[in-house]
Amino acid sequence: MRPDLIALLPELVLAALAMVVLLAGLASGRARHGLLAGGALVSLAVTALALWYAAAATDPAARLFSGMFALDRFAVYFKALFLLSSALVILLSVDYLKRNDYRPGEYLALIMFATVGMMTMASGVNLAAIYVGLELMALSTYILAGYFRREVKSHEAATKYFVLGAFSSGVLLYGLSLIYGTTGTLDLGALTRALAAGKPATATVVGMALLACGFLFKVAAVPFHVWTPDVYEGAPTPITAFMSVGPKAAGFAMFLRVFLGGLAPLSASWIWLVGAAAVLTMIWGNVAALTQDNVKRMLAYSSIAHAGYALVGLVAGGAAGVNSVLFYMLVYTVTNLGAFGFVIMLESRGYAGETVTDYAGLARRHPGAAFGMLLFMLSLGGIPPTAGFMGKLYLFAAAVEAGYVWLVVVAVVMSAVSLYYYLRIVLQMYLRDGEGVEPAELVAAPWTERVIWACGAAVLVIGIVPAPFLAAARATAGVLGLS
Amino acid sequence: MGFATNLLNIICYVPLLGALVIIFLLRKEQTAAIKTVATVVAGLDFVLSLPLWFVYDPAGPAFQFSYVHDWIPAVGATYHVGVDGISVLLILLTTLLGFIAVYSSFTAINHRQKEYYVFLLLLQTGMLGVFISLDFVLFYVFWEAMLVPMYFLIGIWGGPRKLYAAIKFFLYTLFGSVLMLVGILTLYFYNSTGLQAIGLPGLGHAPTFDVTELFKIATQIPPHVQFWVFLAFFVGFAIKVPMFPFHTWLPDAHVEAPTAGSVILAGVLLKMGTYGFIRFSLPLLPDATRKAVPWVVALAIIGIVYGALVAMAQKDMKKLVAYSSVSHLGFVMLGMFALNPQGLTGSVLQMINHGLSTGGLFLLVGIVYERRHTRMISEYGGLAKVMPVYAMLFMVITMASIGLPTLNGFIGEFTILVGAFNRSTTWAVIAATSLVLGAGYMLWLYQRVFFGEITHDENKTLKDVNLREQWTLIPLIVLCFWIGIYPKPFFRILEPSIRRVVEVVDPGYMNHPELHLPAAAPAAHAQEE
Amino acid sequence: MITTTHYLVLSLILFTLGVVGLMVRRNFITVLMCIELMLNAANLNFIAFSRQLGDLTGQVFAVFVITIAAAEAAIGLGIIVALVRLKQTTDLDRVNVMEG
Amino acid sequence: MSWFLVHFAQLVFYVMAACVIAGAVGVIAFKSPVHAALSLLASFLGVAGLFVLMEAEFLAAVQVLVYAGGVMVLFLFVIMLVKARAIPREPQYVNRLVPAAVGLGVVLALLLGAGMWASVTGAPADAAALQRVAGVQLGNTEAVGWSLYRDYLLPFEVVSIVLLVAMIGAIVLGRKEPGKEGRA
Known part of the structure; x- marks a missing residue:
């Protein structure tokens, strides 16, 4: 096979298998949820194998498909992360799909297509490839947000997500056109060379700013976050879980690649922009989360706040900054999926499951899962010995090294504030007895619980023995044109 | 790699292991078995920690029983534990109070017992970890991880305002410790690559969080860096101590916590703040420490007087003891920031004394609380008639607390005053005057509770302390007398470690040989292993 | 002489009109049209720059943009149809069952 | 002859540009979605005309086929499907229009004033390059x-x-x- 095709093998395999799942779904209708989900999981596993093979067979420095595509360690890490998060989301969806009797085929295929889009984004070294990957991911996610069509809230979520998402794509695209026009290229490497040659034109800076706005929207940073709470609350919980990890991580992959790679010579112009966004995001996300009674909304604001922390890593830049964001995305993914898994478990257990008070006394009735949720909340708050602490330590260390001590002070103070709302949930689960809050119906959610267990174990393991995971998130220096 | 190398790990993780046994092997109905396991584990831990006392060699290297293992090579964090004289005493205090806390909870805790003992044991591991860590990341992990079980102890088994108190405790201490993290990172990068973007070049050493490595650069850190790092550490430690004006979480947490929680909180947790100062701030940031002396001492003296005055006005016994802690810890800080061997030695000794006497006071309050379910002083009176043994025990602990000669408090306070006097007569005079206040509120408390007529009928039938309750107190009382009558072994074990701190933080001081303590051993050269 | 700048100014005006429309109109269908206006503005830029630079990239990219715009429109209209079925309205202000 | 061509091209540009802008304004201003959709069509066709003027014939064809042919039909189809009762009346949108338009107008003026296009100078490249x-x-x-x-x-x-x-x-x-x- 040609090296191009070998490098693209994971995407090709996943897209092909997604179509198979789609067709199988059409053939089997509403039945066979388990079988189809199993098929989707096997597809993701096969893709992971293909990824392993492709990574071994491809020169990380090669630029394939006429300079569009790179399979460096940065890309491989993010692709593995996307496959992991999509697999967990599918596991979290199985019980949900079955209970609500929706067609599984299209749903699973859309998640897989979105994953293809994300993988393209992580590998793209040309703005055209990144843009089409982004749109593939975004369009799939719009549909998924509105997939559960009997729910009014789901519609509201899809509508808002679509309008604001399309708007941000328009802004991003306009920025892209300006950058293209003033530098004459969409290739990130050529872009760096063109920008390094001299003082950038005004139009280039404007284009960069518009691009940054579009990217900040995709990672749900303030002031482009307004869609997040409504969409997260309204969308079906498995989809909310998906949106909070996969597309967000993909957004950061793109952000790192474009801003630290292609636009690095403009860093003097964008660093204050992104830095200001990081500060606003951390403050607003955490402060707004303090008053939320709806757990999904609270998690939405919390995910906004976490985007702020990750932006700190972007501002820090350098190899340490990039590595810390990579590691943080892994930490955030397992923690957040675990937390959403708990919400899903409660919903499927017939609790109202959305307001904080529904969590009263759960530690007694579901001690295992509640302990998992305790770990997730501590991890999101950055308390050792959980993964979240290691993630933040690494992230903040990178920023201190780069000299952004004030930014880190804001970040640590806000993460102390965040404990207030994470502990509210813990407080309900452990410190209240929750008499009178009984489940309406008991439906088994075995897969959801298994995901909670797995994520809980991962949170502890990464928190106590972070070295191998840090090593995996490393070795990206040089990839983005850094050393 | 024998017993000695792993001793600290064993001491630290035995409680964790016990907690896991209780979680996985026992059902929550098996309360007797749970109590037995918890007591045995806590007792075993205390026994295991005793070799430290006998084997630790004051004349030997600075840190002993060391164990180093790779942990996060990517950032230069190692799993490094080890103890010096200061930490040996604090570890012994922790294991002893840990055992007493478990043993004293048998009848006080009646619901969710399994979780209770699990959290108590986890807390034990966290506290021990703080005292043995010689790596900043490891230290920080234990420092914060320990908040969680304490949060639950207050929040689940606490008094009426437990939720408020638990969250206040958690957020206050967390807020301080996150700033400390920024300080740690600054030190870390100063030692290695520097903070390039703000024009601070580093020293170019291999990146490490190892405290013993960082000690070596203490004198090379420029003053302005020291200042900011000191400030960051100060917020973290001062909240924990707690120093005035960061103390407001303490009365709430103490009053709402269950008896064992209060014992641990007062006995060990507060010491973590003072330990942080003496372990990190003083030897790592000597210039900033010297500059901060007037400010810290001022706060310490305000704390001493304020704590005593407020304690006097309390109607609730636990709250009274809580405010007395603010006063006593002000004393500890005063001694420490005298920055001479006497002050520092007295300060460490007073940490132990406060752990013993205040731990004892909380146990004593807990005993009557279990019987009457009130802690209001006005609810009692004339208890000496119905509970003579209790009254006697209470008297001894009270005397220990106010510093009567032949008891431990006297030795600690006296040494601190000597140290303070060497620095400034004014400090010593103010501090000494406040001792009168301390005696005042404690004796007044004693008088109101034990003397006079029995005004409440319920009190007439109160049972005296039973055997188990006596046994929770007797070790404390024995130790109080021991330190009060024959403190020399304690001085001996502390002296070289204290000397090492003073050599860094006030090198000029050591040039005056006549100021040395009589018990001083020949100055062992500070050497790192 | 019509220079590239003429086209760029025109595209900027078109883009601004799209953004204004998006902000002031609450009818989902009109909002969708405004998004199309923004994409068209970007395309005008791409083609103008392509001609200025003598580089085909802009034109090729514009093909992608048009295709994706069509896909976006299809999905947007699908959401509208579903919305009308459920709530009998295309008013974005009334698509609100959750508080702010 | 070339004089004529240059001026003819200018004429075509301004007519098309007017068509594009008028169409866009129509989209925002018309209350009836059918009218708005027809304005949008005018705008699309204007853009297609400009593409021809820039010698991007293929793009012009795609623009007409996909937008004018496909997307527009889709829009009209949906508008017919959802019927008039679903269309909001928007009585007060003009109030919102004025501040938004003023704000964006200022931004636009600032961008143009800041010499955003200063770097784009010189004649276009040889059309044959494309x-x-x-x-x-x-x-x-x-x-x-x-x-x-x-x-x-x-x-x-x-x-x-x-x-x-x-x-x-x-x-x-x-x-x-x-x-x-x-x-x-």
């Missing part, structure tokens, strides 16, 4: 086609998946869901 691929002189359509399948193969394939997803989406979202609807 019809050449790997040194071979072709027509515009062929050149774009070559480029699409050769240099831009990867995005092209991804875009084809995007279209597939859009198809799935339109079906999934548009089809009637059996069972109880409108559960809150």
Whole structure:
């Protein structure tokens, strides 16, 4: 096979298998949820194998498909992360799909297509490839947000997500056109060379700013976050879980690649922009989360706040900054999926499951899962010995090294504030007895619980023995044109 | 790699292991078995920690029983534990109070017992970890991880305002410790690559969080860096101590916590703040420490007087003891920031004394609380008639607390005053005057509770302390007398470690040989292993 | 002489009109049209720059943009149809069952 | 003759530009979605005309076929489907229009005033450059086609998946869901 095709093998395999799942779904209708989900999981596993093979067979420095595509360690890490998060989301969806009797085929295929889009984004070294990957991911996610069509809230979520998402794509695209026009290229490497040659034109800076706005929207940073709470609350919980990890991580992959790679010579112009966004995001996300009674909304604001922390890593830049964001995305993914898994478990257990008070006394009735949720909340708050602490330590260390001590002070103070709302949930689960809050119906959610267990174990393991995971998130220096 | 190398790990993780046994092997109905396991584990831990006392060699290297293992090579964090004289005493205090806390909870805790003992044991591991860590990341992990079980102890088994108190405790201490993290990172990068973007070049050493490595650069850190790092550490430690004006979480947490929680909180947790100062701030940031002396001492003296005055006005016994802690810890800080061997030695000794006497006071309050379910002083009176043994025990602990000669408090306070006097007569005079206040509120408390007529009928039938309750107190009382009558072994074990701190933080001081303590051993050269 | 700048100014005006429309109109269908206006503005830029630079990239990219715009429109209209079925309205202000 | 051509091209540009802007204003201003859609069509066609003027014939054709032919029909179809009762009346949108328009007008003026286009100077490149691929002189359509399948193969394939997803989406979202609807 040609090296191009070998490098693209994971995407090709996943897209092909997604179509198979789609067709199988059409053939089997509403039945066979388990079988189809199993098929989707096997597809993701096969893709992971293909990824392993492709990574071994491809020169990380090669630029394939006429300079569009790179399979460096940065890309491989993010692709593995996307496959992991999509697999967990599918596991979290199985019980949900079955209970609500929706067609599984299209749903699973859309998640897989979105994953293809994300993988393209992580590998793209040309703005055209990144843009089409982004749109593939975004369009799939719009549909998924509105997939559960009997729910009014789901519609509201899809509508808002679509309008604001399309708007941000328009802004991003306009920025892209300006950058293209003033530098004459969409290739990130050529872009760096063109920008390094001299003082950038005004139009280039404007284009960069518009691009940054579009990217900040995709990672749900303030002031482009307004869609997040409504969409997260309204969308079906498995989809909310998906949106909070996969597309967000993909957004950061793109952000790192474009801003630290292609636009690095403009860093003097964008660093204050992104830095200001990081500060606003951390403050607003955490402060707004303090008053939320709806757990999904609270998690939405919390995910906004976490985007702020990750932006700190972007501002820090350098190899340490990039590595810390990579590691943080892994930490955030397992923690957040675990937390959403708990919400899903409660919903499927017939609790109202959305307001904080529904969590009263759960530690007694579901001690295992509640302990998992305790770990997730501590991890999101950055308390050792959980993964979240290691993630933040690494992230903040990178920023201190780069000299952004004030930014880190804001970040640590806000993460102390965040404990207030994470502990509210813990407080309900452990410190209240929750008499009178009984489940309406008991439906088994075995897969959801298994995901909670797995994520809980991962949170502890990464928190106590972070070295191998840090090593995996490393070795990206040089990839983005850094050393 | 024998017993000695792993001793600290064993001491630290035995409680964790016990907690896991209780979680996985026992059902929550098996309360007797749970109590037995918890007591045995806590007792075993205390026994295991005793070799430290006998084997630790004051004349030997600075840190002993060391164990180093790779942990996060990517950032230069190692799993490094080890103890010096200061930490040996604090570890012994922790294991002893840990055992007493478990043993004293048998009848006080009646619901969710399994979780209770699990959290108590986890807390034990966290506290021990703080005292043995010689790596900043490891230290920080234990420092914060320990908040969680304490949060639950207050929040689940606490008094009426437990939720408020638990969250206040958690957020206050967390807020301080996150700033400390920024300080740690600054030190870390100063030692290695520097903070390039703000024009601070580093020293170019291999990146490490190892405290013993960082000690070596203490004198090379420029003053302005020291200042900011000191400030960051100060917020973290001062909240924990707690120093005035960061103390407001303490009365709430103490009053709402269950008896064992209060014992641990007062006995060990507060010491973590003072330990942080003496372990990190003083030897790592000597210039900033010297500059901060007037400010810290001022706060310490305000704390001493304020704590005593407020304690006097309390109607609730636990709250009274809580405010007395603010006063006593002000004393500890005063001694420490005298920055001479006497002050520092007295300060460490007073940490132990406060752990013993205040731990004892909380146990004593807990005993009557279990019987009457009130802690209001006005609810009692004339208890000496119905509970003579209790009254006697209470008297001894009270005397220990106010510093009567032949008891431990006297030795600690006296040494601190000597140290303070060497620095400034004014400090010593103010501090000494406040001792009168301390005696005042404690004796007044004693008088109101034990003397006079029995005004409440319920009190007439109160049972005296039973055997188990006596046994929770007797070790404390024995130790109080021991330190009060024959403190020399304690001085001996502390002296070289204290000397090492003073050599860094006030090198000029050591040039005056006549100021040395009589018990001083020949100055062992500070050497790192 | 019509220079590239003429086209760029025109595209900027078109883009601004799209953004204004998006902000002031609450009818989902009109909002969708405004998004199309923004994409068209970007395309005008791409083609103008392509001609200025003598580089085909802009034109090729514009093909992608048009295709994706069509896909976006299809999905947007699908959401509208579903919305009308459920709530009998295309008013974005009334698509609100959750508080702010 | 060339004088005439230059002026004719100018005339065409201004007519088309007017068409584009008037169409865009119409989209915002018309209350009736049908009128708005027809304005949008005018705008699309104007853009297509400008593409021709810039010698991007292939793009102009795509613009007419996809937008004017496909997307517009889709819009009109949906507008007919949802019927008038679903269209909001928006009585006070003018109030919102004024501040928004003023704000964006200021931004626009600032951008133009800041010399945003100062770097774009000089005459456009030789049009023949746009019809050449790997040194071979072709027509515009062929050149774009070559480029699409050769240099831009990867995005092209991804875009084809995007279209597939859009198809799935339109079906999934548009089809009637059996069972109880409108559960809150």
